[in-house]
Amino acid sequence: MSANREHLLIVDDDKEIRHLLTDYLEQADYRVTAVGDGKAMRRVLEANRIDLVILDLMLPGEDGLTLCRELRSKTNLPVLMLTARGDEVDRIIGLEMGADDYLAKPFNPRELLARIKSIVRRAQALPPNMETDKAHSLRFAGWTLDVVTRNVTAADGLVVPLSGAEYRLLRVFLDHPQRVLAREQLLELANGREAILFDRSIDVLVGRLRKRLRDDSREPVLIKTVRGEGYVLAASVESEA
Known part of the structure; x- marks a missing residue:
């Protein structure tokens, strides 16, 4: 594994999804931290350098849109939004809050990986x-x-x-x-x-x-x-x- 692996932060209240995504993305040579809510997300961000946040829309308490808006007001950290709802209105709202990309559940893990690679690559390079x-x-x-x-x-x-x-x-x-x-x-x-x-x-x-x-x-x-x-x-x- 590379010593300079990108560090991904998954924020999703579904424990099974967190485990599945962590296993899959670690096999793809990413460093992965997975948490279930906004409070845990903030703790990780304070203690680590994160390259991309994978953020679920439907979180208990503070939802993904609220957290995305907070992230965007303080940082330029890339955000990939996940949601069980895939209609265009939700996608537009997610982008308006500052998400860099949007993926509806259920999704193919290969598509998620492709989106992650694309976002990270663009974030690290000039146009x-x-x-x-x-x-x-x-x-x-x-x-x-x-x-x-x-x-x-x-x-x-x-x-x-x-x-x-x-x-x-x-x-x-x-x-x-x-x-x-x-x-x-x-x-x-x-x-x-x-x-x-x-x-x-x-x-x-x-x-x-x-x-x-x-x-x-x-x-x-x-x-x-x-x-x-x-x-x-x-x-x-x-x-x-």
């Missing part, structure tokens, strides 16, 4: 079109993106953490300012050829990014909707090495 960019920060419309910490800072000093998906999408916009990008282009540039959750995923991510940047979704001035075409970042961008 393909950004690899040669040596800038440490990017300034736009009064905001500053720190490409090391992956946080954005407002003109008033407020620091806003971004999820992995939000960061990748913002980098695409900043790399192509004042240019209309179709949904398909945004998905391709942000995720490469990785799995696309569903057709509305890019709209949900744009909505999340607007909230982070205080851009009114009803009348956006920064990330504008171009009807029938896609989205455009209506700002100039300056880079600093």
Whole structure:
């Protein structure tokens, strides 16, 4: 086994599922910690470096959406949401709370493993079109993106953490300012050829990014909707090495 294995945290109140997933993922050369609720999750996060949280939606007490919102407000740690309900409304809500991906139960363990590998790989790497960019920060419309910490800072000093998906999408916009990008282009540039959750995923991510940047979704001035075409970042961008 590799000495630098990624550490996964499973949060699921079903003891049998925790054991099954732990055994399967450890065989795939991951380090795995599994707990049953939010309190235990926080204890693990305080004591360990975690690379990905696999979070069940239907938890007793604090549910998965509440915990996902909490994680996203404090960290950019990738989150894969699990749920027994698979309709599109649940998926949209999960993404709006900050989940990077979403998988409905019952699922094939191989699909879960593929999703985990994809999320971890994307979290550890810059988008393909950004690899040669040596800038440490990017300034736009009064905001500053720190490409090391992956946080954005407002003109008033407020620091806003971004999820992995939000960061990748913002980098695409900043790399192509004042240019209309179709949904398909945004998905391709942000995720490469990785799995696309569903057709509305890019709209949900744009909505999340607007909230982070205080851009009114009803009348956006920064990330504008171009009807029938896609989205455009209506700002100039300056880079600093």
